[in-house]
Amino acid sequence: MKFSPLVDELIESLRCLPGVGPKSAQRMAFQLLERNRKVGQKLATALERSMSEVGHCQACRTFTEQDLCPICSSPKRGTAGTICVVETPADVLAIEAGGHFMGRYFVLLGHLSPLDGVGPEELGLALLEKHLSSEDVTELILATNPTVEGDATAHFIADIARRHNVVISRIAHGVPVGGELEYVDSTTLALSFNGRIPL
Amino acid sequence: MKFSPLVDELIESLRCLPGVGPKSAQRMAFQLLERNRKVGQKLATALERSMSEVGHCQACRTFTEQDLCPICSSPKRGTAGTICVVETPADVLAIEAGGHFMGRYFVLLGHLSPLDGVGPEELGLALLEKHLSSEDVTELILATNPTVEGDATAHFIADIARRHNVVISRIAHGVPVGGELEYVDSTTLALSFNGRIPL
Ligand SMILES: [Zn+2]
Ligand SMILES: [Zn+2]
Numbered sequence: 532m533k534f535s536p537l538v539d540e541l542i543e544s545l546r547c548l549p550g551v552g553p554k555s556a557q558r559m560a561f562q563l564l565e566r567n568r569k570v571g572q573k574l575a576t577a578l579e580r581s582m583s584e585v586g587h588c589q590a591c592r593t594f595t596e597q598d599l600c601p602i603c604s605s606p607k608r609g610t611a612g613t614i615c616v617v618e619t620p621a622d623v624l625a626i627e628a629g630g631h632f633m634g635r636y637f638v639l640l641g642h643l644s645p646l647d648g649v650g651p652e653e654l655g656l657a658l659l660e661k662h663l664s665s666e667d668v669t670e671l672i673l674a675t676n677p678t679v680e681g682d683a684t685a686h687f688i689a690d691i692a693r694r695h696n697v698v699i700s701r702i703a704h705g706v707p708v709g710g711e712l713e714y715v716d717s718t719t720l721a722l723s724f725n726g727r728i729p730l
Numbered sequence: 731m732k733f734s735p736l737v738d739e740l741i742e743s744l745r746c747l748p749g750v751g752p753k754s755a756q757r758m759a760f761q762l763l764e765r766n767r768k769v770g771q772k773l774a775t776a777l778e779r780s781m782s783e784v785g786h787c788q789a790c791r792t793f794t795e796q797d798l799c800p801i802c803s804s805p806k807r808g809t810a811g812t813i814c815v816v817e818t819p820a821d822v823l824a825i826e827a828g829g830h831f832m833g834r835y836f837v838l839l840g841h842l843s844p845l846d847g848v849g850p851e852e853l854g855l856a857l858l859e860k861h862l863s864s865e866d867v868t869e870l871i872l873a874t875n876p877t878v879e880g881d882a883t884a885h886f887i888a889d890i891a892r893r894h895n896v897v898i899s900r901i902a903h904g905v906p907v908g909g910e911l912e913y914v915d916s917t918t919l920a921l922s923f924n925g926r927i928p929l
Contacts, residue, residue, distance in 0.1 A: 534819070535794040537780045544776040545747075547769045549761045555749055560780075561820050562748045564793055565839070568781045574743040575777035578762070581740040582770040585763055594763055595734035620733070621760050640764070 538564070590662075592638040592655050593620045602635060611635045612669040614662060616688060618642055618676055626674070634670075637662065642680040643687055654684070656691060663695040670698045677704045677722070737763070789861075791837040791854050792819045801834060810834045811868040813861060815887060817841055817875055825873070833869075836861065841879040842886055853883070855890060862894040869897045876903045876921070 534542075538560065545556035563571040587593065588600035590609070595601075602623075603609045613634030617623055623636050639654040651657070662668055671692050675681035685701055692699050705723030706715050715723075733741075737759065744755035762770040786792065787799035789808070794800075801822075802808045812833030816822055822835050838853040850856070861867055870891050874880035884900055891898050904922030905914050914922075 534792070534823075535784075535796055535799060537776075537784055537795045538793050541776045541780040541784075544769070544773040547766070547773065548744075548758050550754055550757070557820060557823065558749070559747050561793075561818065563777070564780065564784055565818075567746070570743070570746045571777050571781040574746065575774045575781065577736075577740045577743040578770050578774035578777070581736045581759075581763065582767045582774065585734075585736055585740075593733070594737050594760070596736045597734055600734060619760065619764075621756060624733075624756065 587640075588638075591636045592640055592658070593623055593636065608633065608635050610667050612667055613672060614659075614668055614670070615672045615674050616659070616685075617674050618681065618684075622674065634672075639675070639684065642675060642678075642684040644680055651687070656688065659688070660691055660695075663692055663697055668695075668697055671700070673699070673701045677719075786839075787837075790835045791839055791857070792822055792835065807832065807834055809866050811866055812871060813858075813867055813869070814871045814873050815858070815884075816873045817880065817883075821873065833871075838874070838883065841874060841877075841883040843879055850886070855887065858887070859890055859894075862891055862896055867894075867896055870899070872898070872900045876918075 541560045541564075542553075542556045545551055545559050546553060548556075551559070581596070584596045585594050586596065588595045588603050589598050590603040591600060593600050593602075597604070599609070611634040613632075614637050615626065615632060615634055616637045616639065617626070618639050618641060620638055620640075623638060626632050626636075637655075637659050641649050641654060643649060643651075643654065663671065671688075673685040673688060675685045689699050689701075703726050704719060705726055706712060706719065712720070740759045740763075741752075741755045744750055744758050745752060747755075750758070780795070783795045784793050785795065787794045787802050788797050789802040790799060792799050792801075796803070798808070810833040813836050814825065814831060814833055815836045815838065816825070817838050817840060819837055819839075822837060825831050825835075836854075836858050840848050840853060842848060842850075842853065862870065870887075872884040872887060874884045888898050888900075902925050903918060904925055905911060905918065911919070
């Protein structure tokens, strides 16, 4: 026995959120019930609406409930000459947080993974190629993750892009700024040597 | 700029959950949108229903959407002679997890705190006294927190209970089992000396 069915179900449902264990789910449920019912209602509505209404940007595939996301629909960036390819919408946020990139994005929503049935079609590469064949686009930056799958995906897309008149690059991998050499893994260290820049 | 209004609102609403920072809120939102829309829908429904339907047990004041919680409505425990007074529904769960206590509970939903406007009325002490004056009840265990407020509340309730024919006790405070003396704070250590048990 725990509580009543409805309270138990609330705790169970909160547990399904990533990173939420039984203790935190309980704490969340009790805090909402005790003093934040309005917050709980607001979250319920936001969840309800976004689970049913949020789809993908028709140009870059990031999450949006509109036809085009704010970046793709912005006059300055929506027709920018540079496209940055990333794996997930979270990567877009991470790059936007830097505030330096002023081009547009293309979100793969994954990486090539034949065993899981993820091929060029699932990553929307036909749509990407349509962008590449437009006159606006002059540069493609491949910012997939520095993993085996991310690298393979970057090379696969680079092969496609070479058929079009665009400059292709991969973001640099190396020692993070502020990081200490001794704590960086050997693969990263090797990449940072290979990518060394003449002074 | 972040995402579209609806996605931003989902992230904002998730941030209002206790212990959820901006990064985890984002991770939760993306994971739900990417591959767990059904889980998100289920959580929305559970939140929606529990925020509007869950009230308090008419006998013990813990959370329930029914008139009586499962403990109070159980034939064995609902009329038990022993009442254990706790501050929150979470305390009920903690004691139930032990599985040793077989009586019923009374949940104060707080502790005496005159400055915050929390007095005997807010803690439902009239209802508690009604239980105490019934012939069934023979024992009262005060399990409020070992804090200044919890102690004051326990003493206040003990004074009320003395008007009735019940045995009154306060749970013991001391060194936790498996704890090491050197890491226990001095107040707890003092309590464990005062409460020493002859062998
Ligand atoms: Zn877009
Ligand atoms: Zn009850």
